[in-house]
Amino acid sequence: MQKEIVEQFVHAYNAFDVDGMLRNMDPDVVFENSQGGVVTMRLEGVDAFRAQAEQVKDFFSEREQVVEAWEFTGDSVRIEVAYMATLARSIPDGPQAGETLRLRGVSTFVLKDNKITYLKDES
Template identity: 45%
Template sequence: MQANEHTRVIQKYIAAYNAFDVEGMLALLSPDVRFENWSGNQLTAEASGIDEFRQLAEQARAMFSEREQRITAVKESQAAVIVSIAYRGMLAVDIPDGPCAGTVLDLAGESEFAFDGGRISRIVDRS
């Protein structure tokens, strides 16, 4: 698979994410997908395998009334594709000891995508 094909798969994944389409996201993942979310140096969420990823994606979908990831830059290598992301989301629920429903989160970060057989096998989000 060519690197630009990887970028197209990532664009489809992000479009599904933005549309709250968990099934659309899952269709692009390998069965043994590995997901990690890092905030600073702290691992805040992780999933191994498509079933754990589905649970995490369903939980995240319920937390937001609006959300959008936008790719601002793409770096491709043989091992992975790293995309710079501008993120905006509005919380649908209160976060314990955190922001309340209606709070808008504006973040910038990077997401690293690795592939196996044309499907996304690893996602590491950093903000």
């Protein structure tokens, strides 16, 4: 069941389907994003996650996470992803609209009672 929940989340993410992303999230979910080992964002609660997901989806005209590896440990699922996104608008002093970003990263999901209670994205 863990794999199906994570696959459903990734599919919803790729489709810009925020409701689908939230379908299996615990109301008290904690989300962290880190870059280079430094936590750059921490959100607590499904409402905060929804607000952030809605805000950033308009930055991209397309995006896709492809899962390249799976690791299951108890309540934790770790996936290695190849990420591609095309910017819908320019980022000040950064990439311009229409440019494609390609990144590699790791996402860790912790599940309890078939709900995502913790999600960390690392790049």
